[in-house]
Amino acid sequence: MHEVEVKGILSAKNGMNLYRGCTHGCIYCDSRSKCYQINHKFEDIEVKKNAPELLEKALRSKRKKCMIGTGSMCDPYIHLEEKLGHTRKCLELINKYDFGLAILTKSARILRDLDLLKEINNKSKCVVQMTLTTYDEDLCKVLEPNVSTTKERLEVLKVMQQNGIPTVVWLGPILPFINDTEENLRGLLNYCIEAKVYGIICFGMGLTLRDGNREYYYQKLDEHFPGLKEKYIEKFGNSYVAGCDNYKQLMKILREICEKHNIICDNEKVFSYLNDFPTKNKFKQISLFDL
Numbered sequence: 414m415h416e417v418e419v420k421g422i423l424s425a426k427n428g429m430n431l432y433r434g435c436t437h438g439c440i441y442c443d444s445r446s447k448c449y450q451i452n453h454k455f456e457d458i459e460v461k462k463n464a465p466e467l468l469e470k471a472l473r474s475k476r477k478k479c480m481i482g483t484g485s486m487c488d489p490y491i492h493l494e495e496k497l498g499h500t501r502k503c504l505e506l507i508n509k510y511d512f513g514l515a516i517l518t519k520s521a522r523i524l525r526d527l528d529l530l531k532e533i534n535n536k537s538k539c540v541v542q543m544t545l546t547t548y549d550e551d552l553c554k555v556l557e558p559n560v561s562t563t564k565e566r567l568e569v570l571k572v573m574q575q576n577g578i579p580t581v582v583w584l585g586p587i588l589p590f591i592n593d594t595e596e597n598l599r600g601l602l603n604y605c606i607e608a609k610v611y612g613i614i615c616f617g618m619g620l621t622l623r624d625g626n627r628e629y630y631y632q633k634l635d636e637h638f639p640g641l642k643e644k645y646i647e648k649f650g651n652s653y654v655a656g657c658d659n660y661k662q663l664m665k666i667l668r669e670i671c672e673k674h675n676i677i678c679d680n681e682k683v684f685s686y687l688n689d690f691p692t693k694n695k696f697k698q699i700s701l702f703d704l
Contacts, residue, residue: 430486621654
């Protein structure tokens with residue numbers, strides 16, 4: 414790891430990344446793409462040392478409460494978080510100033526902060542998001558080797574639901590010739606039903622390949638799936654999107670199951686929910702007219 418001081422922490426849409434880089438080792442990780450300009454070894458985590466101070470300053474100066482998002486670029490619960498507690502410090506500030514939270518992770522380490530997540534949700538709103546990629550636990554350890562397994566993430570979703578915290582699942586990526594099966598999709602959706610998730614975000618059946626992450630992904634294909642890289646090169650070349658042949662069939666299954674079980678799977682609606690800060694207190698104030 415190495416530490417840096419940054420000039421700002423919140424984006425224009427109130428998102429933040431406390432770390433740059435990751436140690437989860439997911440073979441498909443888009444954050445490795447050169448366009449994000451992570452100009453250091455990806456596993457050499459860049460820690461934004463002054464992030465809590467900047468966040469407090471930003472929250473104090475905001476005229477309106479809003480949802481604060483984190484985790485879309487770099488996971489807030491990487492291994493270093495156990496030692497540094499960087500994410501927890503920022504959650505404490507979000508709680509202190511009564512803002513909402515939309516947090517995305519693949520790690521069961523988030524359970525360490527269940528007390529704060531509950532407090533934030535009781536006062537305003539907290540939505541916990543989990544990425545689910547494969548129903549096969551053995552395959553999960555290949556695709557996402559240094560992070561909580563799918564079943565462990567399922568348990569996190571269930572704990573959140575039991576504590577009244579709404580959840581959203583990011584379903585994907587669905588990798589051509591690897592996990593693009595109906596069995597895998599139905600297994601993941603059954604987990605979502607079991608955990609009573611609010612919504613599912615899915616950008617389609619496939620993955621994106623850009624300069625930086627493409628090379629790493631192909632290296633891992635050679636390591637774990639000999640011969641598959643050549644198949645990708647022949648079929649997709651340098652295309653940005655590598656889509657699954659059974660795209661339409663899988664998307665149809667996704668929509669039908671979500672509709673049947675009242676799970677929102679319209680991306681725009683789910684994002685709107687994630688960004689929507691409650692305008693009124695969650696607990697109705699008792700007036701004299703109620704007595």
